[in-house]
Amino acid sequence: MIRGERKMHFRVFDVPIIWLVLAAAGLAQDKPSVPPYGKLLPLFNERDLAGFDTLLEKHGINSDPEKVFQVEKGVLHISGQEFGGLVTQKEYRNYYLRAEFKWGEKTYEPRLGKARDSGIQYNVTGPLKVWPRMMEFQINEGGTGDMWVVGGTGATVDGKTHESTSSGPGAYIRIAHTGRGPLVNAAGYRDPVGELEKPHGQWNVLELVVDRDRIMYFVNGKLAILGTNANTTQGKILFQSEGSEVYFRKMKIAMLK
Numbered sequence: 104m105i106r107g108e109r110k111m112h113f114r115v116f117d118v119p120i121i122w123l124v125l126a127a128a129g130l131a132q133d134k135p136s137v138p139p140y141g142k143l144l145p146l147f148n149e150r151d152l153a154g155f156d157t158l159l160e161k162h163g164i165n166s167d168p169e170k171v172f173q174v175e176k177g178v179l180h181i182s183g184q185e186f187g188g189l190v191t192q193k194e195y196r197n198y199y200l201r202a203e204f205k206w207g208e209k210t211y212e213p214r215l216g217k218a219r220d221s222g223i224q225y226n227v228t229g230p231l232k233v234w235p236r237m238m239e240f241q242i243n244e245g246g247t248g249d250m251w252v253v254g255g256t257g258a259t260v261d262g263k264t265h266e267s268t269s270s271g272p273g274a275y276i277r278i279a280h281t282g283r284g285p286l287v288n289a290a291g292y293r294d295p296v297g298e299l300e301k302p303h304g305q306w307n308v309l310e311l312v313v314d315r316d317r318i319m320y321f322v323n324g325k326l327a328i329l330g331t332n333a334n335t336t337q338g339k340i341l342f343q344s345e346g347s348e349v350y351f352r353k354m355k356i357a358m359l360k
Contacts, residue, residue: 137321138199138312140199140360141357141359144356147179149177155190156190157187158231159171159187169182171344178352183344184211186233189341190340193339196313196336197337198356199359201308201311202223202308202309203354204306204350205305205307206304208348209347210346218246218286218287218292222242223340223342224340227338227341236255236256236335238335239252246283247299247300247327250277250278252276255267255268259330259332261281264332281297283296307322308321309321317329340356
């Protein structure tokens with residue numbers, strides 16, 4: 104009886120347990136994750152702007168009389184007072200980028216009173232200007248984790264191909280991150296459906312994977328965008344100034360293995 108009961112015990116319970124283990128393994132394989140990468144190296148040395156150029160809409164390259172870009176106690180402070188960005192002097196391809204950001208308090212026209220806005224532009228190629236040919240990891244109240252394809256770039260997201268034109272009405276295409284609700288262009292807005300960003304004033308972790316023609320965005324550990332068939336695979340990286348005060352820190356990069 105005891106031996107028989109043991110056999111029956113395992114017949115009843117072993118199959119579901121094995122099924123659960125296999126199902127969990129399958130889910131783990133299906134869930135996109137950051138691919139293997141090498142040593143994380145500082146993209147920003149936390150002392151000065153070495154390795155970067157400043158770009159401002161009114162003042163051009165490496166002319167920043169209003170100190171839009173400053174280093175404060177190891178943190179990059181971008182005032183947002185003038186549109187532009189801090190752009191790497193090097194181009195990168197096949198990499199993993201990790202950075203943290205948080206909002207400041209100030210906003211400027213044309214974003215005064217509107218949802219705070221910034222971004223990490225990557226695969227930046229061609230003439231260096233405000234909104235060059237590039238793709239963007241959007242940082243925006245209510246929409247952090249969205250993707251922009253600009254000036255001829257494109258990618259496939261959720262089975263739909265989005266390809267911008269080199270100029271004109273189709274030059275800027277915004278792709279909503281997974282699970283995002285409606286956008287409201289108001290300062291302090293929080294997505295009631297799929298907010299990925301932490302409350303205002305807290306640091307957020309952003310992770311960008313550029314794996315040849317595959318792109319992944321993670322916001323605070325959650326997958327926001329998975330893009331494939333990107334038609335641009337390398338370029339400079341730009342931290343945007345777009346009318347909103349923002350801080351960046353711990354900006355590091357590693358090459359994919």
